[in-house]
Amino acid sequence: MNDELPEPVEQGRLTGWAALGGRPKPTAEDVAKQKEMGARIAAARRKRGLTGTQLGEVIGLRKDQISKLESGRRGVDITELVILAEALGVTMGYVLGEPERPAMAISTRLASGALPAATARARQRARLLIGYDDLLTQIGVLTPARPSKHGARVLEQVERVFADAPKTRAKSQAQGIAVAELVRRELDLGGAPIYNMASLIEKHFAVDVSISPLGTDADGLCVHAGSVALIIASSDHSDGHLRFTLAHELAHHLFNDPCEIIEEDEQAMSADAVLEWRANAFAGHLLVPARSVHDVLEWLDESPKEASDRCVVTMMEEIGVPLEALLHELDLLGVMSFEDGQRLLHEHTIEELLQRHGDVAPTGAATRVSQMHRAPERLIRHAVAAARQERTGLTIVAGLLDREDDDSLWNDIMGPEYDYTTPVPL
Numbered sequence: 001m002n003d004e005l006p007e008p009v010e011q012g013r014l015t016g017w018a019a020l021g022g023r024p025k026p027t028a029e030d031v032a033k034q035k036e037m038g039a040r041i042a043a044a045r046r047k048r049g050l051t052g053t054q055l056g057e058v059i060g061l062r063k064d065q066i067s068k069l070e071s072g073r074r075g076v077d078i079t080e081l082v083i084l085a086e087a088l089g090v091t092m093g094y095v096l097g098e099p100e101r102p103a104m105a106i107s108t109r110l111a112s113g114a115l116p117a118a119t120a121r122a123r124q125r126a127r128l129l130i131g132y133d134d135l136l137t138q139i140g141v142l143t144p145a146r147p148s149k150h151g152a153r154v155l156e157q158v159e160r161v162f163a164d165a166p167k168t169r170a171k172s173q174a175q176g177i178a179v180a181e182l183v184r185r186e187l188d189l190g191g192a193p194i195y196n197m198a199s200l201i202e203k204h205f206a207v208d209v210s211i212s213p214l215g216t217d218a219d220g221l222c223v224h225a226g227s228v229a230l231i232i233a234s235s236d237h238s239d240g241h242l243r244f245t246l247a248h249e250l251a252h253h254l255f256n257d258p259c260e261i262i263e264e265d266e267q268a269m270s271a272d273a274v275l276e277w278r279a280n281a282f283a284g285h286l287l288v289p290a291r292s293v294h295d296v297l298e299w300l301d302e303s304p305k306e307a308s309d310r311c312v313v314t315m316m317e318e319i320g321v322p323l324e325a326l327l328h329e330l331d332l333l334g335v336m337s338f339e340d341g342q343r344l345l346h347e348h349t350i351e352e353l354l355q356r357h358g359d360v361a362p363t364g365a366a367t368r369v370s371q372m373h374r375a376p377e378r379l380i381r382h383a384v385a386a387a388r389q390e391r392t393g394l395t396i397v398a399g400l401l402d403r404e405d406d407d408s409l410w411n412d413i414m415g416p417e418y419d420y421t422t423p424v425p426l
Contacts, residue, residue, distance in 0.1 A: 035072030036097055042070040044088040044095075058087040082128060082399060086111075092131045103134055103228045109261060110223070118217040119263040122232045126223055129210055129230060132379055132396050141386040144206075144227060145378055150186045151204030157182060158254050165274060172274045176281025177332075179254060183286060191291020193319045197246040198374060201231065207253055208376035209246065211235050212402065218265050222249040225260035229253060235373070240322045240366030245269075247283035254282075280325075287321045288329035297335070300360075307336045309344060310357045317361035323350055326366075375400040384413055 045055050052066040059080050061069070068074035076084060076095060085092045089111045091104040107130045110123045136142035147155060158179055166172040184190070187204060194200060198209040207229040214234035219241070221232040231249045233242055248269060252262050257275050269276060296315050297304050307315075307330060315326055327341035336344075344353075354361050383396045397413055398405040 031072065033097065034075050037076065037095060038070045038072040038074075040097065041076075041084070041088065041095060044090050045070070048088055050087070055087060059083045082131060085131065086124065086127065091134075093134060098138070103130055103226065106223060106225050106228050106260065107131060107134075118265050119221055121214040122218050122221040122234065122263070125210060125212055125214065126221055126230055126232050128399060129208065129232075129376065129379065130223075130228060132383065132399060133208075133228075135392075135396065136379065136382050136386065139386070139391060141389075141391060142379070142382045145202075145208065145229065147206040148204045150188075151206070154179075154183055154186050155205070155254065159256065162255060166278060167274065169274070169277050172277035173281040175255075176251060176278040176283075177285045179251070180282045180285035183254075184289065189289075191289040191295075193289070193292050194243075194247075194287060195320060197243050197250075197287075199377070201246060201250050202377055205229075205250065205253065207231055207250070208378060209233070209374070210376055211242065211372055211374040213371045213373070218263065219269060220245040220249045220264045222252045222262040222264075223260065224253050224256070230376075235371050236369065238322065238367045238369050240316065240320050240325075243287060243320055244283050244322055244325050247286050248279045251279035251282035255279075280328075284321075284325045284329045285332075288315075288319055288326055290333055292319050293330065293333055293335060305334060309348070309353060310360060312336070312344065313353050313357040314360040316366040317363065318365075320365045322366060373402050375402075387413055 045052070050058075052070070053063045055061075056063050056066045060083075061080070065074060069076065081092050081095060085095050088095075089108075091107050093104045107127045110127045110130075133142065162175055162179070166175055187200070198211060201207050201209050207224075209231045211233050213236045214232070216234065216236050218234060219237065220234065221230075223230040223232075231246060231253070233245045233249070235242055237245070245264065249262070249264065252275070255275075255278065257279075269280065293315060294304060296311060296318055297307065300308075300311050300314060302308060302311050312323070312326065312330070315330075316323060319326065323345065327336065327344065330336040331338045331341055350367055354364055354367065380397065380400045383392070383400055386392045387394050387397055394405050394409055394413060398409055401409075403409050
């Protein structure tokens with residue numbers, strides 16, 4: 001029996017999901033799969049209108065290496081897979097010849113040029129995370145996310161009571177407020193501020209949350225279709241703005257709003273539309289509990305019917321929400337009229353208010369821009385475990401953490417005290 005390979009093939013590269021770690025010597029079956037992979041890559045490149053040189057420049061390979069790749073004499077390294085799929089506008093499953101799965105169909109839609117360019121970076125991040133989710137699922141290290149029993153009760157009640165979309169602004173806001181109160185009640189949140197919205201969303205509602213510096217053109221992105229439930233938010237906005245965005249996107253998911261991909265910028269979130277009114281009402285009411293407002297009023301010994309500028313600044317600091325959202329809730333609570341809120345907005349900048357009342361707002365929590373990077377806890381936890389078990393390399397971990405795959409990352413990940421849940425400030 002002739003065990004020699006028909007032609008030289010570069011070793012240690014991917015030929016399918018099962019070969020994530022590479023092999024010391026490819027088999028004839030590997031060679032055949034590699035040729036098929038090369039043909040798919042060549043077809044996708046031509047369809048994309050790229051030359052071999054152009055594709056090579058994107059993924060860091062020479063023209064002759066692209067030629068080897070497309071002829072099947074070279075495989076795709078795991079470090080190249082995500083970038084290659086992105087450059088070709090296809091899924092990683094397509095490159096590797098795996099059957100298209102529903103989750104990856106959403107990834108393909110996210111690559112469509114028909115979606116707003118302002119959220120291109122958010123879409124790219126979403127595609128990366130969906131691809132990593134699929135990779136970890138296929139090698140058997142990732143289990144589906146599930147809501148907590150409390151979160152499941154919220155989802156069940158929202159589906160049963162609010163199946164029909166509202167038709168008026170008043171109805172939209174009433175629904176948003178009702179579900180915000182339902183969430184606080186079912187999750188036993190009391191009247192305390194919610195500082196870690198990302199963890200709350202992941203823990204109770206089985207939605208992966210990623211926070212990264214994605215620019216200020218876009219606020220967030222909600223993807224919910226089939227097994228995919230993902231929220232992306234930009235940390236180039238203030239922390240208060242970021243917290244409001246996460247709550248707003250959670251509302252879209254809880255109400256199962258019809259679009260599978262919901263892209264948000266400041267204009268979209270303030271749009272004159274029933275679903276946006278409802279999401280904003282939910283976010284504001286969830287993040288600005290009446291008890292926290294009255295606690296601040298009592299502490300500053302102010303009337304519950306006439307909050308001062310100083311009181312508003314204190315609430316921004318203590319509750320951690322943007323000024324506009326806070327003023328809206330204060331109007332609903334009868335603490336500050338709409339007219340007084342508008343006066344405050346138009347007569348003073350936030351910087352002036354913080355400077356004037358800095359003693360009650362020492363951290364500027366609502367206006368601070370942290371530019372943090374936070375990976376979905378479920379994905380990073382399983383990716384780290386897979387790397388420690390040597391079932392994958394560190395490429396997935398590096399991509400999730402937005403770090404270089406180098407010795408420093410290796411030392412951190414393999415260290416016994418590594419905490420993968422802590423957001424990384426940039």
